[in-house]
Amino acid sequence: MRNFVPERYRGVAVTAVPTEVGLGEDALRALLLGRPAYRKTRFVVARCDGRTALLRVTRASETELFSPVVAVEMIADECAYLVEPEVDTGIPSALAEVAARRAPGVRAVVVQGRYAHVNFILEPRPLRVVVREVVPPEPAKLLDQARRVLAVSESLPPIELVGELTTLASLAATAPAEHYLLPCRGSGAEVPGARVSYLDEHPDRAEWTLLGCARSRQIHRWFYGDEPPTVDFCPKQRPGPEGARLLTKCCLQEERIDAGEGWVSVPWGSSLEHVRDALALLAAREEPAWAPG
Numbered sequence: 001m002r003n004f005v006p007e008r009y010r011g012v013a014v015t016a017v018p019t020e021v022g023l024g025e026d027a028l029r030a031l032l033l034g035r036p037a038y039r040k041t042r043f044v045v046a047r048c049d050g051r052t053a054l055l056r057v058t059r060a061s062e063t064e065l066f067s068p069v070v071a072v073e074m075i076a077d078e079c080a081y082l083v084e085p086e087v088d089t090g091i092p093s094a095l096a097e098v099a100a101r102r103a104p105g106v107r108a109v110v111v112q113g114r115y116a117h118v119n120f121i122l123e124p125r126p127l128r129v130v131v132r133e134v135v136p137p138e139p140a141k142l143l144d145q146a147r148r149v150l151a152v153s154e155s156l157p158p159i160e161l162v163g164e165l166t167t168l169a170s171l172a173a174t175a176p177a178e179h180y181l182l183p184c185r186g187s188g189a190e191v192p193g194a195r196v197s198y199l200d201e202h203p204d205r206a207e208w209t210l211l212g213c214a215r216s217r218q219i220h221r222w223f224y225g226d227e228p229p230t231v232d233f234c235p236k237q238r239p240g241p242e243g244a245r246l247l248t249k250c251c252l253q254e255e256r257i258d259a260g261e262g263w264v265s266v267p268w269g270s271s272l273e274h275v276r277d278a279l280a281l282l283a284a285r286e287e288p289a290w291a292p293g
Contacts, residue, residue, distance in 0.1 A: 003121065003290060004293045005092045005158070006120070008040070009089050012044075012045060012119055013037070013038070013044050013045070014045045016048070024077075025074040032044065032069050036067065037069050039062065039067065041057060042057065045120065052081040054075040054110065054122075078108075079106070079120070080099075080106045080110065081110045082098055082110065082112070084102075087114060088114050089117045091152065091153065092121070092153075092292070093126065093159050095119060096121060098111050099111075099124040107123055108123075109121050109124060125158075126158035126159050127158065127159045128245065129160065129161055129244065129245045130164050130244045132246060132248040133164075133235050134233045136167075137188060138188075142247065142248070142270065143165070145270065146279065168233070169192060172209075172211060175229065177194065177209040177229070178195060181211070182196060182199065184198055184199065208228055209229045209230065210229070211230075214232075236265050245262055247264055247278055247279065249265055253267040
C-alpha cells in the first residue's frame with residue numbers, strides 16, 4: 001500500500017455521514033451496502049463532524065451506469081482531510097508533497113484540490129531523488145526541469161526532489177588563481193576577486209585555470225593545443241548520495257540517457273522528455289514496482 005494513489009480521482013466519491021451514524025466500520029457498511037454507486041466509484045471518503053474515514057467499495061456490476069454496493073472495506077478510519085485549492089490531485093508527487101508538508105506521519109491523507117477534485121494517498125513515502133548540478137545558471141536548470149515534469153506527470157510515482165547544487169565560486173576556491181576560464185558566458189558565472197574569461201569566446205591564450213569538464217578540456221585542446229590546470233566540475237563523477245537515487249547530467253552525452261546502480265544521467269542540454277524518461281528509469285528500478293492503484 002506504500003504510495004497508493006487511485007489511478008483516476010473520478011473513482012473517489014465523497015459522502016457526508018450523519019452524526020448519529022458515525023464512522024465506525026459496521027455503521028458505514030450498513031449505510032453503504034445496497035446504495036447505488038456510479039460505475040467508476042471504487043473508494044468512498046466518508047466525512048462526519050470534521051473527521052474522515054476511507055473505504056473501498058465493490059459494486060454489483062462493472063458495466064451498469066449505477067449498481068448497488070455489495071461489499072465495503074475500511075481502509076483507514078482516521079484520515080487527514082486537507083484543502084489545497086492550487087494542487088492538482090491527479091498528480092502523485094503533488095499529493096505526497098502536501099502530505100509531507102501538512103500531515104507528516106499520517107497514513108492516509110485526503111486532499112481536496114484544484115477544480116474541487118478529491119483524491120488521496122496512502123502511506124506516502126516518496127522516492128527521494130537528489131538532483132546534482134553546478135550553478136549558475138539559475139535557476140538550476142535540471143532541478144527546475146525535474147520539478148516541471150513532476151508537476152504534470154500522472155504516471156510517475158510520488159517523487160521528492162532534493163537539490164545538490166555546487167557553485168562555480170566554491171569550486172574555484174579549491175584551486176585559488178588570479179584568472180579562470182569558464183565554459184561559456186551564457187551561464188552568467190563570475191568568480192569574485194578573479195579575472196574571468198569564457199571558452200566559447202575563444203580568448204587569447206593566457207595563464208588560467210579551467211573550471212570545466214571533459215568536453216571543456218577537449219575544446220581547449222582543439223583551440224590551444226594543450227590542457228591547462230583544471231577543476232573538473234562534472235557532477236557525474238562523484239558517487240551517489242546515501243539512501244537516495246541520483247539524477248545528474250553530463251556534457252559528453254549528446255542524446256542518450258546513461259544509467260547505473262542508483263543513478264541516471266541526462267545530456268547537458270537535456271529536454272523535458274529526457275528528464276521525464278530519466279525519472280521513469282529511476283522509478284522502474286524500485287521494488288516493489290509502483291503503478292497507480
